[in-house]
Amino acid sequence: MRSVEGRWIEVADRVLVRRHTELDLSVGLVVGDGGCLVVDTRGDERQGAELAAEVRRITRDPWTVVITHSHFDHSFGTRPFLDCPVWAHEGCRTDLVENGAAARDVWARWYRERGEDGIADDIAGTEIVLPDRLVTGGAELSVGGRAVVLAHFGPGHSGNDLVVHVPDAEVVFAGDLVENGAPPDYEDAFPLGWPAALDGLLGLLGPAGGTVVPGHGDPVDRGFVVAQRAETAAVAELCREVAAGRMTPEEAVRLSPYPEETTRVALGRPVAVG
Ligand SMILES: [Zn+2]
Secondary structure (H helix, E strand, C coil), rough: CCCCCEHHHHEEEEEEEEEEEHHEEEEEEECCCCCEEEECCCCCCHHHHHHHHHHHHHHCCEEEEEEECCHHHHHHCHHHHHHCCCCEHHHHHHHHHHHHHHHHHHHHHHHHHHHCCHHHHHHCCCCCCCCEEEEEEEEEEEEECCEEEEECCCCCCCCCCCCEEEEHHHHEEEEEEEEECCCCCCCCCCCHHHHHHHHHHHHHCCCCCCEEEEEEEECEEHHHHHHHHHHHHHHHHHHHHCCCCCHHHHHHHHCCCCCCHHHHHCCCCCCCCC
């Protein structure tokens, strides 16, 4: 029996973040009167069950799940939460249908090669749950009487990023559109769309305030997101220049705000948005 991992932080009135050592992952919990919303479910069924048990220590109210995007570490832990509504962008469902099983194999192998057989087995044995409440542009939920807005601002970190806004608390769960403590992950990204997606996210916050919860790392403020928006815009421009043949990849790597590996991955992604 592995020990329970993670700790809760209350970032605003009844809006909680659970921080995990594994992948530095942050997931969310919004508690209303008679209902709650779980934002992301972690990376496999065992981790999801652990999260579900920890949510139950906070509230006994029925839950709804929202998945910020299809990547395994945010979406594979859903099964222990069933039966409940599972919200996501429509592209999240499509990606899980088309690529979920392959991603499960890839990540199980990734953990096994690192000698983490326990997590590898957990991922390999996970049943991928498809979201059943699909969002195209946006949706508004009532979580125990509390308004929660789901919004998609176009392709960015992935093709199916959904941000979760709790207006009464000025909290936005950003998924991996915002990353704290490591460079943003461009593996599955649309570099030219990323800055616009962050503009959309910033538009949800007041000019001064708000808390933004990244998919990985500690919560951040508006200024952090403004800075990351500028960095992703710089990377988008470098991608555009290299694609147009006006710059070599080596120059782009030199000028990039991010490490070489991150920049090279970004340069390899589609230049068209979406
Ligand atoms: Zn991701």
